[in-house]
Amino acid sequence: MEIKRCIKESFSIIGKEGSTNDGADFIDKLWEDANSHFGEVSHLAKKDENDNLLGIWGAMTDFSRSFNPWEDNFTKGLYLAGIEVTDNAQPPLNWVKWTIPAYEYIYAKVDNSVSNTFSNVLKYLSDNQLQLAGAVHDYICPEEKGQLYMFFPIKKL
Numbered sequence: 840m841e842i843k844r845c846i847k848e849s850f851s852i853i854g855k856e857g858s859t860n861d862g863a864d865f866i867d868k869l870w871e872d873a874n875s876h877f878g879e880v881s882h883l884a885k886k887d888e889n890d891n892l893l894g895i896w897g898a899m900t901d902f903s904r905s906f907n908p909w910e911d912n913f914t915k916g917l918y919l920a921g922i923e924v925t926d927n928a929q930p931p932l933n934w935v936k937w938t939i940p941a942y943e944y945i946y947a948k949v950d951n952s953v954s955n956t957f958s959n960v961l962k963y964l965s966d967n968q969l970q971l972a973g974a975v976h977d978y979i980c981p982e983e984k985g986q987l988y989m990f991f992p993i994k995k996l
Contacts, residue, residue: 840959842947846996849941852896853880853928854921856935859914866897869920876933880921883928894923897977898937906940906973906992913957916974942973942992949987953977956989969993 855873857865885893898919901907909916919937930936945963949956957975964970973992980986 840947840950840956842945842960842963844943844945844993846943847939847941847990848996849926849938850894851924851926851928851936851938852894852898852919852921853883853924853930853934853936854896854898854919855933856917856919856937858902858917859909866918866920869918870897873920877922879931880924880934883924884922885924892922892981895979895981896921896923897979898939899974899976900937901974908971908974913975939976940973941996943994943996944990944992945969946978946988946990949989953987953989960989960991964991964993 855869857869859865861868887893896919898921899909900917901910902916904917919935921934924936926938928936945960947956947960971991971993972995975992976990978988978990980988
C-alpha cells in the first residue's frame with residue numbers, strides 16, 4: 840500500500856449527517872440520501888476549471904464535534920456524506936455544513952476494503968511514531984472515477 844502526505848487547508852463540506860447511534864448501515868443510508876438529493880446542493884460544489892467536482896467527502900468527528908477521532912476504539916461518532924463547497928456556502932434545509940480545520944495528512948488509496956486500509960494505516964502510524972491528530976475522512980476522487988481514499992490527520996495546522 841502506498842502512503843502519501845499532503846497539507847489541506849481548512850475546507851467546508853455540505854452533506855447529510857448521521858451517527859453511529861443510527862444503526863449499523865447508517866453510512867450507506869446517508870450516501871443514498873445525499874446522492875438522491877444531490878441536485879439541491881450541486882450548485883454549491885467547488886469545481887475545477889473543467890467543471891468537475893473537486894471533492895466528495897465522508898467526513899467524521901467525535902460527538903463533541905471537535906473533529907477528534909471516533910470514540911471507543913473508532914466505533915462511535917458522527918459522519919457527514921457530502922461535497923466540498925466554498926466556505927461561505929449556506930446549507931439548504933435538511934443539509935448540514937461542517938468546516939474541517941487545516942491539517943497535515945497521510946492518505947492511502949482503498950484497494951480492497953476500508954477496514955483493511957484503516958488497520959494498515961494505523962499500523963503504519965504506530966511503526967513510524969505518528970499519532971492521529973483528528974478524525975479520519977473518506978475521500979472519493981471524481982477525477983479517478985470515484986476511487987476511494989482515506990485521509991488520516993497527523994498534525995493540526
